[in-house]
Amino acid sequence: MWNCARAVDPFCYGTHAHYQFTRRRFSEYKLKSNLGKALLIIKIIAMKRIIFATGVAVLALALVAGAQGQVFNVNLTVGSTGSDVVALQTALMSAGYNIPWIASGAAAKGYFGSQTKAAVMQYQAAHGVPNTGFVGPLTRAALNGGAMTVGGTTCPAGYTCTLTGSPVTGGSSAGGITTPGVPGIMTSTAGPLSSAVLNVGAQQVPVITVRVQAQYSDLDVQSLTLDLGNNTSAFNKLFNTVYVTDGTNVLSSQALNGSTVVQSGSEYILGLAGFHFFVPRGTYKDLVIKGSLNTSIDTAYLAGGAHFPDGVHAALNSINGIAVTGWGIGVVANGVRAVDGAGLNLYGPTTGFNQVLTINASLVDNAQANVSLDAASPLVASVPVSDTTNGNYLGLPVLIFDVNAQNDTLHLHEVKVQIGTVGAVGSVGAAYLYNGSTMITSASVSGGIADFNNIVDGTSGATIPVNTTVPFTVKVDVTGVTGAGVALSVVASTTGSVGAAPLSIYNSIDSTAAISGSAVGNTQTVAAAGPLFQLSGTPTIVKSVLSSDQNGNATDSYTATFNVQVTSIGQNINFALPASTTGAMFLVANAANNAYATTSLSVYKNGSMDWAGIGGNTNGLGNYWTNGASVVANYSQPTNTTISSNGLYFTLAQNQTVTIPVTLTWLVKNPGANTYAAQLQGINWLTNALAPNSSIFMANQTAWRSPAI
Numbered sequence: 001m002w003n004c005a006r007a008v009d010p011f012c013y014g015t016h017a018h019y020q021f022t023r024r025r026f027s028e029y030k031l032k033s034n035l036g037k038a039l040l041i042i043k044i045i046a047m048k049r050i051i052f053a054t055g056v057a058v059l060a061l062a063l064v065a066g067a068q069g070q071v072f073n074v075n076l077t078v079g080s081t082g083s084d085v086v087a088l089q090t091a092l093m094s095a096g097y098n099i100p101w102i103a104s105g106a107a108a109k110g111y112f113g114s115q116t117k118a119a120v121m122q123y124q125a126a127h128g129v130p131n132t133g134f135v136g137p138l139t140r141a142a143l144n145g146g147a148m149t150v151g152g153t154t155c156p157a158g159y160t161c162t163l164t165g166s167p168v169t170g171g172s173s174a175g176g177i178t179t180p181g182v183p184g185i186m187t188s189t190a191g192p193l194s195s196a197v198l199n200v201g202a203q204q205v206p207v208i209t210v211r212v213q214a215q216y217s218d219l220d221v222q223s224l225t226l227d228l229g230n231n232t233s234a235f236n237k238l239f240n241t242v243y244v245t246d247g248t249n250v251l252s253s254q255a256l257n258g259s260t261v262v263q264s265g266s267e268y269i270l271g272l273a274g275f276h277f278f279v280p281r282g283t284y285k286d287l288v289i290k291g292s293l294n295t296s297i298d299t300a301y302l303a304g305g306a307h308f309p310d311g312v313h314a315a316l317n318s319i320n321g322i323a324v325t326g327w328g329i330g331v332v333a334n335g336v337r338a339v340d341g342a343g344l345n346l347y348g349p350t351t352g353f354n355q356v357l358t359i360n361a362s363l364v365d366n367a368q369a370n371v372s373l374d375a376a377s378p379l380v381a382s383v384p385v386s387d388t389t390n391g392n393y394l395g396l397p398v399l400i401f402d403v404n405a406q407n408d409t410l411h412l413h414e415v416k417v418q419i420g421t422v423g424a425v426g427s428v429g430a431a432y433l434y435n436g437s438t439m440i441t442s443a444s445v446s447g448g449i450a451d452f453n454n455i456v457d458g459t460s461g462a463t464i465p466v467n468t469t470v471p472f473t474v475k476v477d478v479t480g481v482t483g484a485g486v487a488l489s490v491v492a493s494t495t496g497s498v499g500a501a502p503l504s505i506y507n508s509i510d511s512t513a514a515i516s517g518s519a520v521g522n523t524q525t526v527a528a529a530g531p532l533f534q535l536s537g538t539p540t541i542v543k544s545v546l547s548s549d550q551n552g553n554a555t556d557s558y559t560a561t562f563n564v565q566v567t568s569i570g571q572n573i574n575f576a577l578p579a580s581t582t583g584a585m586f587l588v589a590n591a592a593n594n595a596y597a598t599t600s601l602s603v604y605k606n607g608s609m610d611w612a613g614i615g616g617n618t619n620g621l622g623n624y625w626t627n628g629a630s631v632v633a634n635y636s637q638p639t640n641t642t643i644s645s646n647g648l649y650f651t652l653a654q655n656q657t658v659t660i661p662v663t664l665t666w667l668v669k670n671p672g673a674n675t676y677a678a679q680l681q682g683i684n685w686l687t688n689a690l691a692p693n694s695s696i697f698m699a700n701q702t703a704w705r706s707p708a709i
Contacts, residue, residue: 072143075343076135077181080112088112088135091143092119134180136343137220175278177218177341184217184281184340188331188348190355191286197358199366200302201295204243204250206288208329208355210336212277212348213284217341221277221287225335227352228256229319229328230266237301238327238359243290244272251275266318269332279338289329293359302359320352330354367408367507369464371494371517374400374471382487382525382697384532384569391426391482393526399474399492401519403505405464410513412440412462414504415452417474418495419445423488426481426526434473435461445476457510464505478526486528493520525697529570531652531685533695536563536659539706541677546667559665560678560706567657574686575660578634580648585662585684586633600684601631601664604677604705612681631666631678649686675708 070087086109089099097119101107117133124131129138191209198205212221224244228234235256244252252275254260261268279285319330331354334347360366377400385393399417403410412433419428431450433440438461443450455462464470474492481488494502495518507513541560548554566573576584586600602612611630637643638658641650652658664678681704682696698704 072135072140075137075140075180076112078112078114078117078133081110083110085112085116086110088120088143089116092116092123095123097122130176130178132178132180136177136180138176175218175280177220177278177339179217179281179341182217182281182341183344184219184342184346185215186219186336186338186340186346186348187213187215187284188336189213190331190353191288193355196356197360198291198293199360200293200297201364203292204245204290205293207242207291207357208289208331210287210289210331211284212279212287212336212338214279214281214338216281218281219279219338219340219346221279221336221338222275223271223273223337224287224289225332226270226272226289227319227330227332227335227354228261228268228270229324229330230268232268233301234327234329235261235268235270237297238293239291240294241292242270242272243292244275244277245288245290246277247286247288251277267320267332291329297359302361319354322354324354324356326356327359328354328356364408364507364509364511366406367410367511367513368406369410369503369505369513369515370402370404370406371503371515371519372402372404373519373521374402376400376471377519377521378524379703380522380524380697380699380701382527382530382533382695384527384530384567385478385481388529388570391480391486391528393478393481395432395475396478396490396524396526397473397475398490398524399494399519399521400471401474401494402469402471403464404469405466407466408507408513409466410464410505410507411457411459412452412455412464412472412503413506413512414455415472416494416502417450417452418493418502419448419450419476420491420493421448421488423481423486425483425486425528426478426488428476428478428488428490430477432475434475435470436473440472450474450476457506474521481526481528483528487525487530489523489525491521491523494518495520523697527569530568530693531573531683531695532567532569533683533698534565534567535704536565539678539704541706541709543676543709553670556668556671557665558668558676558678558709559663562662562664562680562704562706564660564662564680564683565657566652566660568652568654570654572654572688573652574644574649574688574690575652576649576684576686577637577647584633585635586680586682600680600682601633602679602681603631603666604679604708606674607708609679610676631664633662633664635660635662649690677706677708679705 070084070091072084072088074084076084076088089102089109093099093103099115099119101113101115102109107113120135120139121131121133123129123142124133124139127139127142129142135143189211191211193206193209195206198207208226210224212219226242228239239256241253241255243250252272254270254272256270261270263269277285277287318324319328320332330352331349333349333352335352336348338346340346378397383393383396385391387393398419403412415433417431419431421428428445430442431445431452432442433452440459440461441452441455443452457463476490476492478488478490502518503515505513505515539560539562541558543559544557546555546557566575578584602609604610637650638660640656640658641652643650662680666676666678668674668676679700681699682694683698684692684694686692
């Protein structure tokens with residue numbers, strides 16, 4: 001008997017010969033077994049080489065082969081069982097994702113356990129799917145062979161994704177379910193609408209907003225049911241298409257007709273599906289439903305007329321059982337369907353809601369031209385002729401008017417401008433219409449009217465783009481203004497004796513647009529010869545306290561400064577100095593010499609004229625002025641002029657220009673909170689023969705008034 005320790009060697013039993021035989025037979029078996037394993041390893045290496053050589057193609061074939069046997073339609077997670085789990089495990093292992101317990105035979109296929117989850121996570125990581133271990137829509141799409149990887153993220157079949165994650169036309173809203181296995185709660189209510197007024201022909205305009213709020217789980221909104229009311233005109237006369245959007249991108253759309261809209265009771269219902277609108281848990285997002293209106297709608301169906309075919313204005317239409325005056329759209333109860341992380345369908349709202357809409361005529365039909373005086377239109381001015389030989393001023397700007405295009409692009413068709421003239425000598429024979437430096441057209445002035453007619457669409461400068469304002473300038477030719485002291489005043493306007501339709505402006509389809517407003521220009525006086533007065537810069541004013549007595553009475557001094565620029569045209573111009581008693585620049589008329597302006601200066605108190613004149617003339621001054629004094633005008637002889645022999649006036653030679661600083665000073669007792677400003681109302685000047693003249697075009701013009709202080 002061979003003695004050995006059986007605990008050490010399992011073959012130690014019986015005789016020594018038997019032991020040796022047994023050991024030899026086992027060694028032969030082991031050798032054969034090792035040889036078999038070696039051959040198996042060689043085969044595996046060879047197979048791996050083949051797989052390595054063919055790369056992704058072999059893996060793709062394996063996946064397709066797996067998908068051919070099983071289409072994954074349900075979500076799977078830890079604890080799932082059945083044929084879908086068997087198919088999942090087979091596909092994973094065929095693709096090289098090991099499940100050790102199944103591979104070793106320790107466990108059978110059909111139960112989704114922790115090792116299956118680990119294999120799923122490896123598969124998801126390799127395919128750009130969030131590696132949660134949950135087999136949801138993204139993973140199923142990849143397994144089914146219909147996945148598309150974009151920017152490292154797999155998009156399931158039936159979804160459309162972009163690199164930015166934004167939804168695009170025809171597909172999905174960005175995102176995905178990130179809460180697998182978690183049930184959620186959905187709340188759906190009416191959201192805000194930018195405008196409930198729609199226009200005929202408007203395309204993809206918001207008509208109702210559905211606000212979806214997600215709690216506990218992400219939500220995937222997949223369908224929507226709308227109520228179009230109980231009147232077929234909503235989809236036969238008004239709307240032709242409805243869109244589900246995220247506010248910008250179209251997720252789904254449906255044409256409206258008798259086939260797509262179904263009747264349910266008295267209401268007409270439209271179903272929209274085939275989209276995915278993801279709402280992250282703890283947030284809300286708005287589904288904006290948009291509609292496109294027909295380009296032509298009978299006026300019987302528009303606001304302001306009969307809302308319904310029978311011509312009755314009362315509330316005949318209903319949506320969700322609620323009477324509605326006019327048109328509208330609604331969401332039926334439980335018409336919003338979403339899927340949560342647990343794969344459960346959620347529905348809302350509990351009670352349907354609706355949005356009332358107003359349908360107006362198209363923007364084209366509502367086109368309107370708003371006419372007004374442009375801020376740059378010439379102020380009241382006195383200008384000398386530019387051609388002193390013939391007494392002409394050709395191309396004198398007399399009016400700038402604005403046209404604002406509302407609701408549509410417009411173009412000028414006909415512009416009638418009234419040209420009024422005052423003066424015994426001279427005339428206006430031609431007028432011109434400009435857009436900036438571009439001349440649109442010209443016209444003769446007949447009967448005081450310049451008729452710029454037959455301006456065809458496309459004429460350069462005649463178009464006013466929608467929602468813009470274009471300024472147009474009217475210029476005239478003034479001729480025949482000759483002779484000493486001769487002047488012609490011109491006023492241009494788009495109103496007056498022109499009649500009811502001074503302007504004709506067309507919309508984009510060459511129909512007449514409504515016109516609102518008008519423009520009246522300022523008087524432009526053209527002189528044969530004389531001074532041209534302009535202001536250099538803006539007038540200024542300062543105030544200082546001169547004294548205050550023991551009773552608290554204060555006396556304040558005000559000084560306004562005007563830089564008056566003077567150009568002499570056609571002749572020498574003379575100006576009397578302040579010390580002169582005849583012809584001073586700001587001396588008012590008196591009984592002996594009524595040739596001067598009746599008012600040369602004035603003071604405005606709190607925006608209203610409070611005093612006018614000079615010297616001792618006080619019109620209702622009361623106790624504002626100290627010691628009976630009034631405004632004192634002060635100026636001196638400028639350079640480049642000559643002084644008279646008696647030192648009372650200076651001469652500005654023909655075609656010369658000088659600037660004369662003029663200060664106006666006055667006193668006020670106890671001004672309190674009152675404000676004061678000074679105004680130049682007229683300027684006196686002398687001809688070569690020292691005959692007095694006055695230029696009063698600046699009277700009451702705010703440009704010739706100082707600021708108030």
